[in-house]
Amino acid sequence: xxxxxxxxxxxxxxxxxxxxxxxxxxxxxxxxxxxxxxxxxxxxxxxxxxxxxxxxxxxxxxxxxxxxxxxxxxxxxxxxxxxxxxxxxxxxxxxxxxxxxxxxxxxxxxxxxxxxxxxxxxxxxxxxxxxxxxxxxxxxxxxxxxxxxxxxxxxxxxxxxxxxxxxxxxxxxxxxxxxxxxxxxxxxxxxxxxxxxxxxxxxxxxxxxxxxxxxxxxxxxxxxxxxxxxxxxxxxxxxxxxxxxxxxxxxxxxxxxxxxxxxxxxxxxxxxxxxxxxxxxxxxxxxxxxxxx
Amino acid sequence: xxxxxxxxxxxxxxxxxxxxxxxxxxxxxxxxxxxxxxxxxxxxxxxxxxxxxxxxxxxxxxxxxxxxxxxxxxxxxxxxxxxxxxxxxxxxxxxxxxxxxxxxxxxxxxxxxxxxxxxxxxxxxxxxxxxxxxxxxxxxxxxxxxxxxxxxxxxxxxxxxxxxxxxxxxxxxxxxxxxxxxxxxxxxxxxxxxxxxxxxxxxxxxxxxxxxxxxxxxxxxxxxxxxxxxxxxxxxxxxxxxxxxxxxxxxxxxxxxxxxxxxxxxxxxxxxxxxxxxxxxxxxxxxxxxxxxxxxxxxxxxxxxxxxxxxxxxxxxxxxxxxxxxxxxxxxxxxx
Amino acid sequence: xxxxxxxxxxxxxxxxxxxxxxxxxxxxxxxxxxxxxxxxxxxxxxxxxxxxxxxxxxxxxxxxxxxxxxxxxxxxxxxxxxxxxxxxxxxxxxxxxxxxxxxxxxxxxxxxxxxxxxxxxxxxxxxxxxxxxxxxxxxxxxxxxxxxxxxxxxxxxxxxxxxxxxxxxxxxxxxxxxxxxxxxxxxxxxxxxxxxxxxxxxxxxxxxxxxxxxxxxxxxxxxxxxxxxxxxxxxxxxxxxxxxxxxxxxxxxxxxxxxxxxxxxxxxxxxxxxxxxxxxxxxxxxxxxxxxxxxxxxxxxxxxxxxxxxxxxxxxxxxxxxxxxxx
Numbered sequence: 037x038x039x040x041x042x043x044x045x046x047x048x049x050x051x052x053x054x055x056x057x058x059x060x061x062x063x064x065x066x067x068x069x070x071x072x073x074x075x076x077x078x079x080x081x082x083x084x085x086x087x088x089x090x091x092x093x094x095x096x097x098x099x100x101x102x103x104x105x106x107x108x109x110x111x112x113x114x115x116x117x118x119x120x121x122x123x124x125x126x127x128x129x130x131x132x133x134x135x136x137x138x139x140x141x142x143x144x145x146x147x148x149x150x151x152x153x154x155x156x157x158x159x160x161x162x163x164x165x166x167x168x169x170x171x172x173x174x175x176x177x178x179x180x181x182x183x184x185x186x187x188x189x190x191x192x193x194x195x196x197x198x199x200x201x202x203x204x205x206x207x208x209x210x211x212x213x214x215x216x217x218x219x220x221x222x223x224x225x226x227x228x229x230x231x232x233x234x235x236x237x238x239x240x241x242x243x244x245x246x247x248x249x250x251x252x253x254x255x256x257x258x259x260x261x262x263x264x265x266x267x268x269x270x271x272x273x274x275x276x277x278x279x280x281x282x283x284x285x286x287x288x289x290x291x292x293x294x295x296x297x298x299x300x301x302x303x304x305x306x307x308x309x310x311x312x313x314x315x316x317x318x319x320x321x322x323x324x325x326x327x328x329x
Numbered sequence: 330x331x332x333x334x335x336x337x338x339x340x341x342x343x344x345x346x347x348x349x350x351x352x353x354x355x356x357x358x359x360x361x362x363x364x365x366x367x368x369x370x371x372x373x374x375x376x377x378x379x380x381x382x383x384x385x386x387x388x389x390x391x392x393x394x395x396x397x398x399x400x401x402x403x404x405x406x407x408x409x410x411x412x413x414x415x416x417x418x419x420x421x422x423x424x425x426x427x428x429x430x431x432x433x434x435x436x437x438x439x440x441x442x443x444x445x446x447x448x449x450x451x452x453x454x455x456x457x458x459x460x461x462x463x464x465x466x467x468x469x470x471x472x473x474x475x476x477x478x479x480x481x482x483x484x485x486x487x488x489x490x491x492x493x494x495x496x497x498x499x500x501x502x503x504x505x506x507x508x509x510x511x512x513x514x515x516x517x518x519x520x521x522x523x524x525x526x527x528x529x530x531x532x533x534x535x536x537x538x539x540x541x542x543x544x545x546x547x548x549x550x551x552x553x554x555x556x557x558x559x560x561x562x563x564x565x566x567x568x569x570x571x572x573x574x575x576x577x578x579x580x581x582x583x584x585x586x587x588x589x590x591x592x593x594x595x596x597x598x599x600x601x602x603x604x605x606x607x608x609x610x611x612x613x614x615x616x617x618x619x620x621x622x623x624x625x626x627x628x629x630x631x632x633x634x635x636x637x638x639x640x641x642x643x644x645x646x647x648x649x650x651x652x653x654x655x656x657x658x659x660x661x662x663x664x665x
Numbered sequence: 666x667x668x669x670x671x672x673x674x675x676x677x678x679x680x681x682x683x684x685x686x687x688x689x690x691x692x693x694x695x696x697x698x699x700x701x702x703x704x705x706x707x708x709x710x711x712x713x714x715x716x717x718x719x720x721x722x723x724x725x726x727x728x729x730x731x732x733x734x735x736x737x738x739x740x741x742x743x744x745x746x747x748x749x750x751x752x753x754x755x756x757x758x759x760x761x762x763x764x765x766x767x768x769x770x771x772x773x774x775x776x777x778x779x780x781x782x783x784x785x786x787x788x789x790x791x792x793x794x795x796x797x798x799x800x801x802x803x804x805x806x807x808x809x810x811x812x813x814x815x816x817x818x819x820x821x822x823x824x825x826x827x828x829x830x831x832x833x834x835x836x837x838x839x840x841x842x843x844x845x846x847x848x849x850x851x852x853x854x855x856x857x858x859x860x861x862x863x864x865x866x867x868x869x870x871x872x873x874x875x876x877x878x879x880x881x882x883x884x885x886x887x888x889x890x891x892x893x894x895x896x897x898x899x900x901x902x903x904x905x906x907x908x909x910x911x912x913x914x915x916x917x918x919x920x921x922x923x924x925x926x927x928x929x930x931x932x933x934x935x936x937x938x939x940x941x942x943x944x945x946x947x948x949x950x951x952x953x954x955x956x957x958x959x960x961x962x963x964x965x966x967x968x969x970x971x972x973x974x975x976x977x978x979x980x981x982x983x984x985x986x987x988x989x990x991x992x
Contacts, residue, residue, distance in 0.1 A: 169683035172965045174924030177942065177958050184946040184954050185691060261808050265928050268810045269943055284811050288932075291818040298818075302811035309806035397889055401790075429892035437890075442883040446982055447905045457891040492981040508891065 055323040065318020071311030088118035090125040111296035122278040140198025145205025153213030212244040254316035257309035343370035349408035361619040365572035376549040378563030431461040434509035438521035440501035444493040451489030476507040499530035571627040578653040588655035742956035763937030770861030777865040782872020801866040830934035856933040875907040916972025
């Protein structure tokens, strides 16, 4: 009944193992993978590795703006809180928000894109015009508008980041589906009387999976940057929960006197985003050399 | 001299003399010796057919003569290419640029992709003329139109302003030929000039090349895997296999008395009108991967006449007759 | 050509209508009475009734929708609650400022991007290429607001070389002529750099790939076989082919630049639409937020329209004309 024969599966397996072999040989990609894994470990193990409490205020003014030293490797902030500990805890916000937001946008984008590509015709035109229109509004403007209209919370921010980021995935998946639906196995499934939804879910989506995973990895970096920008503007996660963007914002009044307050959270963002970009590039090169070349 | 069928010898100085040419490609998987010690020569006004299956090093030989091997990964590592006694591999890049398109020209296989899509055909011909002949824009344009007329493009004044995508494959190949011949080169390298075209257009292009050769008197290095085209144009044939020359002979002699089993195979694979279809035989197997050449004779793993020593040491070139050489132990000691 | 332009123009209009619709429904999808958002301690109830009437919020939704659309297309965006001025006049001040910043960043984006990309492609795997690639990756991963702060810290606060905020010095209006132009240029350097450098890195990366693809094409071999010097092969034959898709890329990068302007303008106190929007959000000044959204979308759609027309003009293979010849 299904068009996937054992040979197909064997072929798919060897494709994956060949890709994995290519990935492992790519030093930059492995660096990216190590960075990302290390970040998740730091987020999960934050209570164990953070030297101080990230939220509780230190004894002000004695503890305020201490420059980096042995007790506080990255210094302290206005309230005498340890910058390093806040960065470690801040990774939780960045990683959670970006991961969930990408997950939402990928699922949404895949469904919309697959529907547009599969049904074609008027459905396709309507959906794609809508996507074009949404892409015309700069993301940050769209986000700011939504945040202004709705009340603020972490979940809303995740939802909004996801809901404003699915358009590129939709285009990508639509393109994939358009080319895949012309291939024999989909035609075979159609000839055997499989219904539309079944074909999309069982045959088309799994085949676009590689492309989507690669694109999603590359997009996480962008989401982290957007979330940080929101926090920086004071429209993201609310204090006292530590988030990197907001830490940078707090340091902006003391750039000369206490440069470490803004500098280190910024470096944390840079390293994280570089990690995801390297990982995404590596995955792309390893598993899909033609698609994005 | 243009009618001369016995090309070599006769004390005439050759136009182009290739000796021990070695071109290698450094790939991730290893060093591929695409051209591994190729030697042959071309006399003024002579047409040489360079034949062999795809992947045997014909095109790399052509690019090496022009010094256009993409570097990296390719590199010319040895030998000499003498044009009128001057070693093209030893001169500076600046000197070499005066040779390209001026003394030696090349026509590539794919007319569809060999012309730049964003410039008009006329401009691309004019550019070559302006470059080598120090003519003003107007004069070079006039000469470019003359060249288009010479290669029988109808209404050349109007076609001058056409972009490549507005022309058919055959017309584009004519533009390529016009560009190559625009500075009256001494040698034209034609790399599978008709392979990518429709059969009827193929014949027209070959005919055009034949006529232009008569008219302009240049030597031609015709690279092809199609022995029928060789029979029409060439005076002498060089057969290549896996990066080396395996046989060299005057045209008539090669067809009548092929000395190398590989040439035998190539000849047997030409369809003949009077022969029953089953007799049409291709050589079994494929050209070996240049990274994994068999020991001894490179053809040994496909050869129907293989002997024990064939898989041990590579044979040298043995003279078979006047102007006829073959790289096969069967010919050892059979020469004059 | 005319038919093509008309078709694209119609498509763009359709996009504008969709953007308007999306904005309208965002306003109505938000929980509660849309009017509730206009409650503000400093606004008299009469004013609110006036706004309600003005926006037609007491009418059926369909009628509201068409009225809303009509007034937006006419450029009537209502009154700013914060400044008690027509939104239109606020925008009239902010749009040129944003355009000045964005265009400066766009120039940096294009010039730097193409230059670095081409050199990287031609000298691929050279030390320059490697440094370039690593730098691009780094720049691409930097949050713009953080980069802005670092630049301010170094160039304004530590070295005192460049001003860190506003479009010109106080009292610069008296200077006039070159002195004023120079003063404005000095104020433009940091924000334009911060805004443009990330997309320039993206452009360089794209351009490198595009050039590498083109340099592998057969016609490049043909150009070399003619005897053209390598510089001419690259700058004439390869660049023209590689640069045509760039026109589209420029159109696509507009949303990023305008979005980036929000943060950049805020940090550098640049009186443009981005700062206007952020301040409006802090002040819950909804008419301004919706209007800037709309205007920015229109600018993006217009930019993409121009990019498409430019592409059609540049690439002879696209025949948008009725006549033959492609140009």
